[in-house]
Amino acid sequence: MKKTLTLVGAMLALLLLITGCGKSKNQDTKMTIVGSTALQPLVEQASSQYSEKNSNISITVQGGGSGTGLSQVQSGAVVVGDSDVFAEQASGIKASELTDHQVAVVGIVPVVNPKSGIKNLSMKQLEGIFTGKITNWKQVGGKNEKIIVINRAQGSGTRLTFEQQVLGNKTAVKSQEQDSNGTVQQIVGSTPGAISYVSFSYVNNKIQPLSIDNVKPTAKNVATNAWKIWSYEHMYTQKKVSDKAADFIKYIQSESVQDGLVKQLGYISIHDMQVSKDENNQVTDK
Amino acid sequence: MNAKRNDHLATGIIYALVGIVVIILFGLIGYILVSGVPHLSWHFLTSPSKSFAAGGGIRDQLFNSVYLLVLTLLISFPLALGAGIYLSEYAPDNWLTSLMRTAIEVLSSLPSVVVGLFAYLVFVIQFQIGFSILAGAIALTFFNLPLLTRNIETSLSSVPNLQREAGIALGLSSWKTITGIILPAAVPGILTGVILSAGRVFGEAAALIYTAGQSAPALNYANWNIFDTNSFLNPFRPAETLAVHIWKVNAEGIVPDIDVVSNGTAAVLIIVILAFNLSARYVGNRLYRRLTSSK
């Protein structure tokens, strides 16, 4: 049974060795970015393009949610925390200790199952549906079918943006919840009478995007704030930020990435925006 | 006559139930294969994935899944083997042992996301292993241990006591008896445990999102230096597995060919698991024959 003994011994040794190495190698050439799953594809793509030009840096991009991103960047465990929400909007985060870098704008659109026959709603009707006052599609001109509200997870950035803009201070009706754009897309597409909301890039032919007060959900309308439901994608760093991280963020904010990757992924370039929004949802002209 | 009728009746019911299960199983596996296999191609298997364009493959995810399985088994199998031997052969029959058993069983009911977060906060952040295959393997060890330990323990205990007595009677030490006689006899049972836990490794997603990560950086398959960042063997690189890939594509994927990638990956996963199961069984049977010199 020496074999087992050696095996176990070797395993432990390997483990120690490996963890040891992991520590010593963790220097400034490595950069970890954690947070919003929605922002992840953009940052991931940008990082792989970036490291082609800067081969001495290795960037790890992971999801985990906006909350995770903000928590970890605040505690200093990661260099950059991706977030769908302003740090000020997240309780438990000292926003003054973090620096906000806005890297893209995302538009959010209400979507319904195509069979409900609805293509346009007024803001008031939308509010009525999500607060539970309107429960049947025929009340807003559709066919006689029960409305099934599918909200997003409590605390998610998309929900926060949507409720701020559509509900104001009112509380949403208790309803089904889902936490990812993809799942919402699938469920709305397959459930008669369903309504929910997704980021622009998740609209496909199985779900019907809605106009609000006859304003179409397009990038142009977001840029002028004619389409009101939109938010920034943020990359947060600590106040003191390493040159490499700053350089990478600058790269993402550059024209080439904003006009290239950002648009390809269905976001709206920060350079196209004619207005800006602050953490209290106040919109000002640029 | 009643007994006979009951016998027939019961046999009929059992066959009916088995029939239903078989239909469900085949429906399920058939569904996955039928919707996935048409999308498979050499290109799909050998090219890296894409994040927003169509036509991405799953080369790195496929390798990561296998590599993660190997690492996980390397960590969890010796541990579970030792613990299984202890519980079946040495453990005194008292409250402490039963507490230990209960604790291990409770471990298996923890939701994967909790284990994932635990591993994330402790290993990834605290011990600074980073998002890596190793962290993923450690997280998966938490799931594997209960199943594997339990399985090894039952396999060992189900070896008849006669064999133990025979070993002791031959003057062998109890350790020699265990490793030389009992363990080889228990190989088929242990193998089932390994295969089941391997399945869990292949299929797990939630725990890996926070540990092994959900990105697959470009790998260099010619780089055998285990400490190089882009080496495929480096256990410190983040690694997205097939299951995580399916999850990611369905949750937040914006590639236009989501169905192709998702269904194709699922089919590949099934085929890989099948291949692993069959080969593990084959190797296991050979091993069993060698060790017990039975036919």
Next chain:
Amino acid sequence: MDEIKDRLLKPSKATKQDQRGRMISYLSIGLIAILVISILYFIATRGLSMFFNDGIKVSDFLFKTDWNPGKKLVGALPMIVTSFGVTLLAALIATPFAIAVALFMTEFAPKRGARFLQVVIELLVGIPSVIYGLIGLAVVVPAMRIMYGGTGFGILAGAVVLFVMVLPTITSLTVDALKAVPSHYRQASLALGATRWQTIYKVILRAATPGILTAVVFGMARAFGEALAVQMVIGNAAMLPHNLVSPSATLTSQLTMGIGNTIMGTLPNNALWSLALLLLIMALVFNILVKLIARKGRIK
């Protein structure tokens, strides 16, 4: 003379090996104990901090029905009820099937049929929960909608998906339990003139009861802890289920959905850890309960 005495008194090579082997097995169990204790401690401290630091009453947590941690409402009763409902229902459906399949594999068709079924069942374990969820969404939910009305999302859909997911676990562990019944029990029973069913029902199943119960517990544990698949078909509405086809949420689905969106150390995050702790305690209670039943049912 002394030389021989020395040699005889010193532990032999085999003894040393024996001690070393024993050490290894003690070490492994020790290490596992440390792992288990550390994760339990971790969850307990985080899970309890809501009650100590945020001043939430345990009774509010357990018996209130409003879940909105952002507004300090943390009634977890809906999730508790749903988790129990889904798990019990899934186990209830799965157990007869699992026992039938296990009997078939051990008593009826031990050779080729058994091997074949085993491969298929092991295959099922490896299918990721996401796939189960997607298929559930595409097949089970619409089926429930057509058969029972409503949206189709709910406990029933969750239980059906979980039934398939826990079937492999329960079946393979039941097979182990049945195989562990000594074959002379069967021979004795058959020799007494009992039919096959009488042997199975009165001897084998009785002898294997503790093992089968363990199998069921493991299956339920899996069902308890499952999140991704259930999350897609249960609807995730944190309210008490009116019936089996009304949307509701389980402890795990709520946990998985919220954990990435909350900030560590704040009430919404702590509340989720409390759910995890609750899950742990419930699993523990189940476990002990079944152990007690098994002890009573054991043949002497």
